[in-house]
Amino acid sequence: MDEGQAVQGFAALAQETRLAVLKLLVKAGPEGVAAGAIGSSLGMQPSRTSFHLAQLERAGLIVSRRESRSVIYSASYAQLTSLIQFLMEDCCAGDPRIVSGCAPIIAKCAC
Numbered sequence: 335m336d337e338g339q340a341v342q343g344f345a346a347l348a349q350e351t352r353l354a355v356l357k358l359l360v361k362a363g364p365e366g367v368a369a370g371a372i373g374s375s376l377g378m379q380p381s382r383t384s385f386h387l388a389q390l391e392r393a394g395l396i397v398s399r400r401e402s403r404s405v406i407y408s409a410s411y412a413q414l415t416s417l418i419q420f421l422m423e424d425c426c427a428g429d430p431r432i433v434s435g436c437a438p439i440i441a442k443c444a445c
Contacts, residue, residue, distance in 0.1 A: 335416040339394070343417045346393035351376065352386050359396055359409040366399070366408030 335343075347353050354376055359367060367375075373383035387407055390396045394413045398405050 335413075335420045340417060340420045342393045343395055343413070346389050346395055349386075349389075351378070351382075352390055355386055356390060356395060356409060359407055360414070362408065364408055364411075366406040368404045368406055370404070372407065 347356065355372060358372060358375060369383055369387060370380070372378075372387070373380055376383075378386070387396065387398070391398060391407075395410055395417075396407050397410050398407050400406075
């Protein structure tokens, strides 16, 4: 992941509704959630739901697929992993006094 992609990803997440949407989709797993159900779960109007989903999709953090008449959204786990790796790649600068603090975080990120 390059710096521009990371900035776009973090910018998309720097809004509480989009963060809530992403967390909902991460919890839902690869099966995903229909757009209408996302809006209902978070108490959003359809137009607001579409706006936030588009922002997350543009940043590559979620993906969509059509199933019959519904659009199903799911988290892009590969992109999320890349974003976390980008953030953590220089973690602790190899300083053994700090590495012990990073290790549990990195271990939690390994699915």
